[in-house]
Amino acid sequence: MTLSRIESVLTWGLHLLIAVLLILVMWRADHWGMWLLAGAYAVVYLLGFVPRGPFSNHRLIWIGLLCLIWVGLIWDGPEPAYLAFPMFFIIVMHTTPLRSALIIAAITAIAIGSLAMHLGFSIGVVTGPILGAAVAWILGTCFQLLATTLKELVDARTAAIRASKSAGELAERARIAGEIHDTVAQGLSSIQMLLHAAEKRVTDPQALAQIQLARHTTADNLAETRNIIAALQPHPLVGATLPVALARVAANTPMGERMSFAVDGTARQIPDQMEADIVRIAQTLVGNVLRHSRAEHAKMTLTYQPDQVLLDVLDDGIGFAAAEVRRQSSVGLPTAQGRAEKYGGTLTIETAPGVGTGISVCIPHLERTNND
Incomplete structure (x- = not known):
């Protein structure tokens, strides 16, 4: 639950950062084309987080569309280049570490080229996007590894609890089976033996028939009791x-x-x-x-x-x-x-x-x- 909360906070922080950057892009835009592209970027971005949306099972297509619209935005000015930083986290969240590294490297190169075209070449133009990409990739990848490790630990703990519970249930069933065997089954067996002995000494036909009926009934109940004992005991499948x-x-x-x-x-x-x-x-x-x-x-x-x-x-x-x-x-x-x-x-x-x-x-x- 803690990991889910952290992920939720980071996701909402990402939403807020992209919203602020898009407002900045639209505020600095000098023609309607930039507004159109910024709006398209916002719509595509939101569709990526809609449950059962068009991009729920097509994350790479979603990322590709965002990158394509972003390239159109940075062509007209330097401000959209800053959208690359939150995009780095999006890419890390929805792709594998190797694939995200390749995509981020390509976006970083495009961002450097765009900033150099609009602001001129300088050390800051080169190091800024590179440092941002490195930080985003390292943090995002570490978070993914942490989430995977915690999930494995939770699954292992759940499996251990389930195994412990199962072992406890087997032990309790074995105890109950032993109690039934030592009390009910043994008692029925003794009754059957006593009735069998009495049957040999009785000569009255009616009394003999009743004793035989009682003995057969006791034998049937003893058999069913043994079936219950067998069902309660740990079955031979264990191990x-x-x-x-x-x-x-x-x-x-x-x-x-x-x-x-x-x-x-x-x-x-x-x-x-x-x-x-x-x-x-x-x-x-x-x-x-x-x-x-x-x-x-x-x-x-x-x-x-x-x-x-x-x-x-x-x-x-x-x-x-x-x-x-x-x-x-x-x-x-x-x-x-x-x-x-x-x-x-x-x-x-x-x-x-x-x-x-x-x-x-x-x-x-x-x-x-x-x-x-």
Whole structure:
């Protein structure tokens, strides 16, 4: 904000200086042509600072027009030569240091020639424009370098704050996940074990059915609690690429080597949030394999295609009736489907009782070329 204020003060000072010099030129003018050129200079100058004006994206054309009108002014008298000094700052503000140095050198030479033509050649005629050009270029260039450096520092500070906040959020989520695991999840697990033990000792059919219903309900709630814990914990993408993160998901299961992972196609960069959601989907699908499939082997494949990214999870387990699962109040698969649909993707289930399960998640994502 301080830098913006300094720049605003300098800009208004520049406006004031040019206005005073133009009034001086018009006051000393001895014919209407000078007034016309001075007016044209003022109009072109103001158009350069109009938001979304004709010169907003054509700064060099704007500077060229100002220089052309200025050359017409200095042809008739020495006073317009002093406009060169504020023009030096304009050039430095809107061009690169090297380009501004070349343009300023040309304007300085023209100003010296004009002053020598009207006032005669002298040391002051030569040194005045040269010193003014040097001071304007050095000050303007240093201000630009300072502004660039401060912007980089501000961006770095913002990135550091964002990283610190993200790290704090991850730590808090990990803490909450641990609390839920040590209290709710452990409690539900204990209840499930007690109900299982009670189920073996009860002979009354009605009481047995109620205990079995309570045990199944507890098991479902325990599974969903574990899904919540997995979602709260720092995801495997931290410090890793998407293939590496998915390889971690596949490797960190009780199935060990019986859960394999493969990558098909050339890996490429995709948005961070999309990567995170793909990992969450993979965790959900792998969790379902572990809890429900009774599979001996399973495989997860990540496929990169030019227009989409595919995630496939296959197992040789007991399978299930997909229509029946959709009618139940399941959370895992609908959540995974919702994550895919957020990007315009789909989740397809291919299964039947006794034949295993294959789930394919397709998320559109165009491959960028060098021209892109």
